[in-house]
Amino acid sequence: MIAPYEALLQDLIAAAQKAGADAADALFVENVSASVSYRLGKLEDVERSEASDIGLRVFVGQKVAFVSSTDLSQEAVLALPGRAVAMAKLAPEDKFAGLAPRDRLAKSIPVLDLEDTDEPSAERLVEQARAVEGAALAVRGITNSEGGGAGFSRSAIALATSEGFFGRYAGTSHSISVAVLAGEGTEMERDYDYSSARRAEDLDSPEAVGKRAGERTVARLHPRKAKSQAVPVVFDPRESAGLIGHLAGAISGAAIARGVSFLKDRMGEEIFAPGITIIDDPHRVRGLRSKPFDGEGVANHKMAVVENGVLKTWLLDCASAKQLGLETTGHAARGTGGPPHPASTNFYMEAGALSPEELIADIKEGFYVTELMGMGVNSVTGDYSRGASGFWIENGKIAYPVSEVTIAGNLKDMYLRLTPASDLVFRYGTNAPTLRIEGMTVAGA
Numbered sequence: 001m002i003a004p005y006e007a008l009l010q011d012l013i014a015a016a017q018k019a020g021a022d023a024a025d026a027l028f029v030e031n032v033s034a035s036v037s038y039r040l041g042k043l044e045d046v047e048r049s050e051a052s053d054i055g056l057r058v059f060v061g062q063k064v065a066f067v068s069s070t071d072l073s074q075e076a077v078l079a080l081p082g083r084a085v086a087m088a089k090l091a092p093e094d095k096f097a098g099l100a101p102r103d104r105l106a107k108s109i110p111v112l113d114l115e116d117t118d119e120p121s122a123e124r125l126v127e128q129a130r131a132v133e134g135a136a137l138a139v140r141g142i143t144n145s146e147g148g149g150a151g152f153s154r155s156a157i158a159l160a161t162s163e164g165f166f167g168r169y170a171g172t173s174h175s176i177s178v179a180v181l182a183g184e185g186t187e188m189e190r191d192y193d194y195s196s197a198r199r200a201e202d203l204d205s206p207e208a209v210g211k212r213a214g215e216r217t218v219a220r221l222h223p224r225k226a227k228s229q230a231v232p233v234v235f236d237p238r239e240s241a242g243l244i245g246h247l248a249g250a251i252s253g254a255a256i257a258r259g260v261s262f263l264k265d266r267m268g269e270e271i272f273a274p275g276i277t278i279i280d281d282p283h284r285v286r287g288l289r290s291k292p293f294d295g296e297g298v299a300n301h302k303m304a305v306v307e308n309g310v311l312k313t314w315l316l317d318c319a320s321a322k323q324l325g326l327e328t329t330g331h332a333a334r335g336t337g338g339p340p341h342p343a344s345t346n347f348y349m350e351a352g353a354l355s356p357e358e359l360i361a362d363i364k365e366g367f368y369v370t371e372l373m374g375m376g377v378n379s380v381t382g383d384y385s386r387g388a389s390g391f392w393i394e395n396g397k398i399a400y401p402v403s404e405v406t407i408a409g410n411l412k413d414m415y416l417r418l419t420p421a422s423d424l425v426f427r428y429g430t431n432a433p434t435l436r437i438e439g440m441t442v443a444g445a
Contacts, residue, residue, distance in 0.1 A: 022061060028157070029054075029155065149175075237425065243435060244278065273309050278306035295317070
């Protein structure tokens, strides 16, 4: 898909050096996507797009500039090196700028099985969207639909650097989704479900996704209010992943270097309870965020970010590593028009020993969260406050739906009081099992 562009990237780098660059790298990205939407038994949209983008980063001493173009004509591409070098000469110096060291570059490209060569036809996508909405509408109590959808995309990436690195990979994504409503008038509730996978064979069936969406929606009917109190809060896996996502942001090297993370001074300390391990694995076969090398060409690998409750590492690209006096961990992500930045890949908390039922069995009163609203998380202090809905727990059982609730705490305390269940499933880029957190504040009626 992108093989013809290897020579182009190398030529761009050579032209940049000839124009006065001391070093350079070039990135090519190609995307194809298709999607359909289906609502109340009628086809609403069929879309397809194709795009290609090329970017060049040049260094003149410690000065750096970026140029990119979606115009791949010879005239447009040939203009990039001279323009980039001229911009770099006018840029301020950046003492942390530079290519990845040669000894950190990937020497081999692991096979991760990220690409499905079978692109679905528009007719197949229509049938998936029709089926997922039909299954949701068939659930008793569903009264309306926001629509079902199905999609496919393929992305291809090629990276070359003046240090001699060249690597490329491609990946696909299949998805189906639906959102429906139950009830009437002011007593309506909404919920959704979806499935995504690298290969079509790994998708949940449209019938299963639709049924789950319908059943979740109906279960939310006739919610009650909750009294304000401190109780155990249990996060459904659909929402527990977000708690781990906040950790990924807090240990980003860029945030640590700027001093804007609530974990900035906690390296080597216990930030979770003993026994908890959190992994970042860029080489997970068919993983939704897998990649064989990072955005700077650095060799990446599976690593324990938290081990037995102790924070073991930051997520670093080359620039943030230099700022902190450390080595890159191979977590650079980037686009064609700007600098790399550190980011997690397949980020997950390992499963615990208790089933979800066992996890809530001793809760006299508590709150089971199935949906979170708002963005009330302070990344500097760790303060956490978000709107939520879900179900009240009484005597170890799910009792009745609850809405219009706010849950609050501080992530530093929440992480230490967290217990994972045994139901880890890899459905997203960031994953966690059902999680129980003791003593959170629930603000309701």
